[in-house]
Amino acid sequence: MKKTLELRTVNVTRYISPLREGGSLPALAEADDDFKYVLKFRGAGHGVKALIAELIGGEIARVLNLKMPELVFANLDEAFGRSEGDEEIQDLLQGSQGLNLALHFLSGAITFDPVVTQLSPELASQIVWLDAFITNVDRTFRNTNMLIWHKELWLIDHGACLYFHHSWSSWEKHAQSPFALIKDHVLLPQASKLSATDIAFKKLLTKEILQDIVNYTPEDWLHWEDTDETPEEIRAVYFQFLWTRLNHSEIFINEAQNAREKLI
Template identity: 55%
Template sequence: MAARTVHVTRYVTPLREGGSMPAVVEADDDGLYVLKFRGAGQGAKALVAEWIAGRLAQVLRLPMPDLVFAELDPVLARTEGDSEIQHLIQASGGLNLALDYLPGAINFDPLAWQPDPALASRIVWFDAFISNVDRTARNPNLMLWHRRLYLIDHGASLYFHHGWDGDAAAATGAFPLVRDHVLLPWADDLDGADAELSARLDRATLRAIVDDLPDAWLQGPDAFGAPAAQRDAYVEWLCRRLDGRAAFVAEARRARA
């Protein structure tokens, strides 16, 4: 799937429940999107995680809103009366990330809606693979739209890359925090999910996802090298994670037991 870029034409409304204060915006294709700002507190690393995780979800055929790059003109800040929003827009000029807006979607509640066990198993495997610490009962980051579950908000995944020097040695470790995964009680076929999803990933697929990362997201005071070197490091980490997946699958199995 080729990367697509839209241009933001209108700031619609903030979504203040998100820690990075994303917003609903309108773009030049007349679509509505949830915009994740590069200038938010988590910085560009959150967008890197959102892009890699989101594209992986699409490759793995998990339900995920469409992802696009979103070009933002800081001049849009002039029409906003809230100084915090003005600052956020001004700090995020250039390329950001956006997800297709799902109008009328509601937050997933495990007490009100029971997930499909096969899908739950695939999502648990996926989150263990990307080291996603943010799919808990307190904050599931799952939405129900037209009676279908959708994955959102992956900025907290790949948490290893904050302060990272590019070393992929720790990629093969387990993921103990899987014990807090909101869907773990229903994930009764982790081995089946492992066989199915791992077969859809290889180095070429991971390379294609990482190569789409914009240079602007791979620069800054915490960058350990040029953008090309960082892309190579991400690919190596993901490949080692895939090869060493037995550790995180076993950890998820133990946590469920």
Template identity: 55%
Template sequence: MKLDIRHESTALYMQPLREGGSLPGLVEATDGFKYVAKFRGAGHGTKALIAEFIGSEIARAAGFRVPELIFLDLPEDFGRTEPDEEVQDLLKGSAGLNLGVHFLSGALTWDVLANRMDELTASRLVWLDAFLTNIDRTARNTNMLLWNRELWLIDQGASLYFHHSWSDWEKAALSPFPYVKDHALIRHATRMEEADAEMRARITPEVIDAVVDAVPDDWLAASGTPASVAEQRDVYRNFLKTRLSNSQIFVSNASRTRKTLV
């Protein structure tokens, strides 16, 4: 199994998207389509791109709708004429390989109260975020969109938060994920055991290998982690496979947590 990720260059910087703390930007690529560009020069550097890539492709493999990701080249002199100094500095610091997320024009934020979701889907999404240790899908910031009357997931960059310290990943892999209490859908996640069986059938060790193998060497080399590119890949693989084989730890915690909230 191998992921087929397209590679494009940035043709036009259109505008900053200031909703996110990392200042992503709306760009047009050489294929003529618009993308939300996640820049390597932003706050958490390439670690945010690694988390976004792994989280998004795992979500896609799990059966969720996720905008297409592309590898997005940014020329060294790009943005030289940008009048906003903050944006110009960001673009200068992001020369090289970045991440593009297909722009869903006209999409609306998914409102947990106004938009209906069945309990199995809610449980599957809670499972996914607990598996990825994604701390950023709260009621205040769902990172879910309604586009063409369908649910789409965006912004998985807060996943895999263990990699910001890169210490004791084995312990982190067995975490019950206490942040599940803040998940936007935890109160609706009544079918966690059923979700666990379905997600484990979709997210196999082979899927994990394919996703981690597709992370660019360049991002790993620039991550600032005190480990080689090959060692980092091994840790990501082993972290995810350990969580997969011990999913009952975070599934049980999610079920217990939901009961305390309803």
């Protein structure tokens, strides 16, 4: 079977500066391919689960033809960060040795401002559908997690999605949840094409594609201290969550449409 994705792996060569946004302390860094990346650390607050969410959420967005910066696996050598003067950053770097995740840095991009830039109902609906599907709590007026780059909209930062995995219980219940937090989505007022989007996107997200994305999660990120489940068993839960949610999409679509009616 042809792979849906094939992420490159780079080695981080230079820590440039922290990006003091959110609790994960991402950083601007340079790699051995001479490109700059926004580096997400396994040693940050939510650990590897945030990286898993970033990988799965970001690659689902890409399959749906939404613009995403390239994701790469990023290796941090054990010697990296020893010369860092900031103790907090040094601890983060030392705790993130091994395989991390990074997004290609979009130099010159500006933060999406819903007051300045109006999106089409089609694009707004596509992004709202995505975030309702992957239960992304972090695309609000306070933090849009979208950039304008070369006059196009790009999605970033999906580390807060799939939040069921932080409790890792009753995934079946979470899979069929309406996701009430969609009411806070920055694009919900413009998302008038959710039903049409639902039909189109369910054709794109086949069982094989979802399985492929989940299977691409590195085994190194799936050895959890809080469960006895094997990496394969953990992958199976992620897939079943997504496949169940997709097959009951009317639950989150109805929630989003009802929330939108209250707004407008």
